Amino acid sequence: GIRRVTCPLPTRPGHVHAYLLPGADGWTLVDTGIGLPDAAERWAAALEGIEVVRILVTHFHPDHIGAAADVAELTGAPVYEGELDYAQARMVWGNPEWPQRIADWFLSHGVPRPNAEELIESGSVYAPFIRYQPDPVPVANGEYLDGWELVDAPGHADGQLCLIKDGVLISADHLLGRISPTVGLWPESRPDPLGDFLHSLERTIELAPRLALPGHGEPIGDPVGRARELIEHHRERLGVAEASLTDGPRTGYDLSFELFGADLKPASRRFAVAETLSHLERLVLEGRAVKSGDVDGVTYTARQLGRRASA
16 A cells, blocks of 8 residues: 655654655656655665555655655656746856845845845755756646646645545645645745735645645645635634734734744744735735735735724
């Protein structure tokens, strides 16, 4: 049957799961963990006696794509990845200009310059551990890999792919059991990641899997119920974000303190700002907030002026 391989992470939540899917011609490996210095040795031990004939990268985040090139070299297996996801992998992990691009983006959303530099440093810590596979075999929603259907699941990552077969969903970071997947707005990302995520969750409900195997945590025995919980969670968070708006302009950085509190380390603040922005953009699209500014400075205000006095 399906085998789970748990890889270590140097940061929370401390682990990420990869999955081995049996097939008639060998095994399909889903995700590869982060490319820590001993990744190749760990995978050589984990795959002893197992013939991996294909590798699927669900999305380009460090803990899923990081050791892809290592495992491809070890097994000789081709790597499959969505086209949008690979383009974003190259843009983020293969682009020396990306740190400056994201620094400018944080500044435009109200992050003070010293804080922006801290946020960039916290994000770049993963860069040495990313060894993605160049020119993977492109795959897309609705196609099949050894009998497993590929399902688009944008939200946590624009190009994230899940797999489903016989009621089992390999959910990557789309559906997690005990935590809500991070859904943030980033430079060059799709414009409405939270809307994408909510749509992906509705699609999960339609697919009605009986079991989900996530990238973190334990198997999810009621994926449909969990999808509904996450939809409700984000509806509540949208309400909190809307209530935080005033008739005066506020930045995403400023509002992140109301949504996520003040006591966050730079790495967590980085994600808090991005997630705050994804909720603000959804409010704008729903006509519940107003966005102003340009690349030099973006702010948000309440749709109903005067509803709350600005501080």
